Amino acid sequence: MRVSEQRYARDRRALDVATRLLDFEARTGTIRELTGLSDGCIRSLSKACGGKGGSGPRSRHRGASPRRVNLLLAKARAKDEAAALLGVCLLMGLISESPGAAPAPALDGLARAERLCDAYWTFRYLVPEACIGFEHMQLILSAAATGEELATTHCRDCRALLVVDPLSRYSALCPQCGGDEPSKQKMMDFSPMRRVAEESAAYR
Ligand SMILES: [Zn+2]
Numbered sequence: 001m002r003v004s005e006q007r008y009a010r011d012r013r014a015l016d017v018a019t020r021l022l023d024f025e026a027r028t029g030t031i032r033e034l035t036g037l038s039d040g041c042i043r044s045l046s047k048a049c050g051g052k053g054g055s056g057p058r059s060r061h062r063g064a065s066p067r068r069v070n071l072l073l074a075k076a077r078a079k080d081e082a083a084a085l086l087g088v089c090l091l092m093g094l095i096s097e098s099p100g101a102a103p104a105p106a107l108d109g110l111a112r113a114e115r116l117c118d119a120y121w122t123f124r125y126l127v128p129e130a131c132i133g134f135e136h137m138q139l140i141l142s143a144a145a146t147g148e149e150l151a152t153t154h155c156r157d158c159r160a161l162l163v164v165d166p167l168s169r170y171s172a173l174c175p176q177c178g179g180d181e182p183s184k185q186k187m188m189d190f191s192p193m194r195r196v197a198e199e200s201a202a203y204r
Contacts, residue, residue: 013110018045020117024134027062034113069143069150072136073163076175081132082140082163085123086152089137090161092119095144097152 014035021031022045031042073079089095094115107115120134132140143149151166155174164172 010110013114015045017110017113017117018042019049020121021113021134022046022049024117024120026134030135030138034116035110067139069139072132072139073150078131079163080175081127081130082150083152083161084127085119085130085132085137085140086144086163087161088123088126089119089141089144092122094119095141 014037018031018035018037018041021034026034028039028042031037032039035042037045073082086095090097092115094112116134116137120137123132123137124130140150144152147166149166150163153162153164153172154160155162155172155177157173157177160174160176162172162174
């Protein structure tokens, strides 16, 4: 492939990723960081893609990206969603289950952006009403990689993947095995999704 063709193919991929990120309501800064496209290009693309009514730029989040994972995961429902999301990311090779260990093989910038889009799309397919947005996923992945603000573990009864406080990872039970009765009834059953992380990473 000639240099000009390689460049065209890369630009095409970047625009495809940016279009997917617009669908996920990502901020301009996030799209720039993941695709390398300029702010002007992203704004033009947003306008060209149109809003929900078919005219004007798409509605997206504004301001700074979310930064506090402990606030995000304060509610049990959000923790359950995060566990399902991390299960998908583990399967897709975006993270390692051991904090600090890089997933293998390492992905270059655009390939990782494509993988992130695949993971988030899959998560939303599994959990259509999720409160966790695309940029929340980036925050959760970053926190899971360091293991300082959250940890993953498995329910000691059913082995479902759980998101827990790093200090309580050795005594965790999932809501279905050890939660109080009201929370069992209120919560959606995420256990099949958590258990995807029991499989070895199949998405390379
Ligand atoms: Zn359990």
